[in-house]
Amino acid sequence: MRILITGAAGFLGSHLSDRLITDGHQVVGLDNFITGSPNNIAHLAASENFIFYKRDVSEYIFIPGKVDAVLHFASPASPNPQSPLAYFNLPIQTMKAGALGTHNTLGVAKSNNARYLLASTSEIYGDPTVHPQTEDYAGNVDPTGPRAVYDEAKRFAESLTLAYHRQHNVDTRIVRIFNTYGPRMDLEDGRALPNLLKQALLKQPLTIYGDGQQTRSFCYVDDLVDGLLRLLYSNEHMPVNIGNPVEMSLLQFAEIINRVTQNPAGLTFVSDARSSRDPQRRRPDITRAQNILGWQPKIDLEEGLRRTIPYFKEKLGLA
Numbered sequence: 001m002r003i004l005i006t007g008a009a010g011f012l013g014s015h016l017s018d019r020l021i022t023d024g025h026q027v028v029g030l031d032n033f034i035t036g037s038p039n040n041i042a043h044l045a046a047s048e049n050f051i052f053y054k055r056d057v058s059e060y061i062f063i064p065g066k067v068d069a070v071l072h073f074a075s076p077a078s079p080n081p082q083s084p085l086a087y088f089n090l091p092i093q094t095m096k097a098g099a100l101g102t103h104n105t106l107g108v109a110k111s112n113n114a115r116y117l118l119a120s121t122s123e124i125y126g127d128p129t130v131h132p133q134t135e136d137y138a139g140n141v142d143p144t145g146p147r148a149v150y151d152e153a154k155r156f157a158e159s160l161t162l163a164y165h166r167q168h169n170v171d172t173r174i175v176r177i178f179n180t181y182g183p184r185m186d187l188e189d190g191r192a193l194p195n196l197l198k199q200a201l202l203k204q205p206l207t208i209y210g211d212g213q214q215t216r217s218f219c220y221v222d223d224l225v226d227g228l229l230r231l232l233y234s235n236e237h238m239p240v241n242i243g244n245p246v247e248m249s250l251l252q253f254a255e256i257i258n259r260v261t262q263n264p265a266g267l268t269f270v271s272d273a274r275s276s277r278d279p280q281r282r283r284p285d286i287t288r289a290q291n292i293l294g295w296q297p298k299i300d301l302e303e304g305l306r307r308t309i310p311y312f313k314e315k316l317g318l319a
């Protein structure tokens with residue numbers, strides 16, 4: 001297949017490009033580098049199965065030649081308010097990537113009679129009142145809250161994707177991605193995993209906000225890509241959660257990180273408004289992915305950390 005990937009120079013888009021090229025497909029990458037980097041796709045420059053266009057998905061998109069599938073991943077995605085690349089700090093660009101970008105990429109799929117896959121997010125569940133989150137849970141999102149630019153853009157994107165499916169018969173898929181980690185992730189994305197892993201590699205005590213009982217679940221990127229492609233090759237049009245359902249407290253998580261990195265510095269507890277602002281619990285119910293796609297994650301946290309550490313060391317100048 002000849003596959004258009006928007007956001008190809010980002011964390012997930014670059015891994016998807018790698019995997020699809022390895023599987024023998026041709027990838028047309030598109031990105032405006034607003035949060036991604038040319039470094040993430042530099043290794044693909046020599047491949048005859050990769051071409052790249054620097055474009056903004058919020059503008060009209062024309063791709064020369066036939067496209068068999070469109071994977072729409074372009075969007076700011078970092079939840080770290082301190083990062084200039086976070087969606088909080090790119091609010092209009094984020095809404096445009098989710099709304100206009102989805103419209104434009106659905107147009108490419110429609111005119112090519114191509115399959116379409118939308119990268120949605122667990123954030124559409126907002127601050128969930130149902131745990132774990134199943135796909136039929138409609139979510140708890142504040143349309144004017146600080147996260148709304150991301151959550152509501154993705155909710156609109158899901159609705160528009162299904163509208164194109166229902167009205168124009170476009171062959172669409174929607175994946176709701178939960179926290180994912182691995183090489184090429186943004187070390188400053190503000191999530192617990194990069195924060196704690198950075199501290200551990202620098203042999204600092206790991207900072208635990210509150211009592212550390214907040215839970216998280218993290219999916220290694222290769223597992224995620226495997227689930228995404230199973231969905232692409234399936235006939236499922238309704239949203240499917242892809243994420244790792246193994247939930248652990250931040251305390252347990254920090255202890256595993258310290259063990260894998262052999263960090264002797266231990267933990268430090270900080271009481272901070274941050275612990276009440278962060279979602280207390282987030283975990284995917286992956287029953288649909290198991291039943292429909294035969295998918296579940298295979299790479300456990302220790303193995304995923306071992307595969308991610310060399311990239312973190314390089315970024316931190318420790319390699």
Ligand code: NAD
Nearest residue numbers: 007009010011012032033034035036056057074075177180
């Ligand atoms: P990322 O920031 O690394 O990648 C996003 C890419 O999109 C970047 O390369 C950026 O430059 C590009 N982009 C943004 N706006 C654009 C525009 N208007 N035109 C062209 N390119 C544009 O983020 P990521 O973590 O790889 O996320 C990719 C997708 O997956 C996003 O849609 C995100 O919402 C979704 N997602 C990711 C996670 C995760 O854990 N990483 C979780 C849920 C959902």
